[in-house]
Amino acid sequence: MKSKADVVSNIALVVAIISLLSAGAFLLIVIKTDEVSKLLMNVPYLLVSAGLFFSIISLLFEWKARKRSYVCERCGRKVMIRSHGLCQACRSKELTPKKKNRITSIKNSSKKKKLENPDLSGFFRLMLEELSTIRMSMTGKAIHFPTVCNVCHILPKRLYKSVATCRDNIVFLHESEHTVFDMYLDRMEFDKLETEFPFVWKYAVKKVLDMESRGMIKERGRLIIEIIDRYEKTL
16 A cells, blocks of 8 residues: 555656656647747757656656665554565664663673772872872883873783782883883793893882782783792792
8 A cells, every 4th residue: 555655756756747748748838829939949848858868867866766765564654664574763672671681780780890800990090199299201201191091900900800909010111112012021921021121020020029929919811920930939
């Protein structure tokens, strides 16, 4: 069954074609009556031809669109695209509860993270207060505007939560240094750390071993094991 919109569209198209043909015929009568030159007499034919051409093109596009349309199994509306046999409006009603559950899940996850480590934001604030009085990386590079990007964890906070808010697990670095330092640390490229960050890395290793000796590090990851095996007897 055709919708009201389809009927109106068809009527409008037919009226447009009839109007165009009528205008062309009227122009032909006027031009012949006034005995205008043969060149101008061709204009109405061109107008009528153009009108017919565009009308046919319009009909073809509409026919193709109708051929590709699908009927919603729930509301009966004709649509270009369906999902599981339903139009977008009907399908969205089915997806709404899932979306709500997903949003709730994300919120709960966010709350859980905050509860797991409620002091991290406060810890960063304290570190920035300390760094604001120094305004310098441990390599001697100036830090004009301290941010959390300048607060570098020796043992990654995502893996070693027991020392995530421990001052001994922190070194101050310039943003560019922080990126390189973390990269070498993640890859456990200790030789490069010793070469490019000699003072910083020596200090970092000493602090890690000190935290380990005091039983502060609860996690047993590969990084802490490698540091202990390599440096415990050398320092």
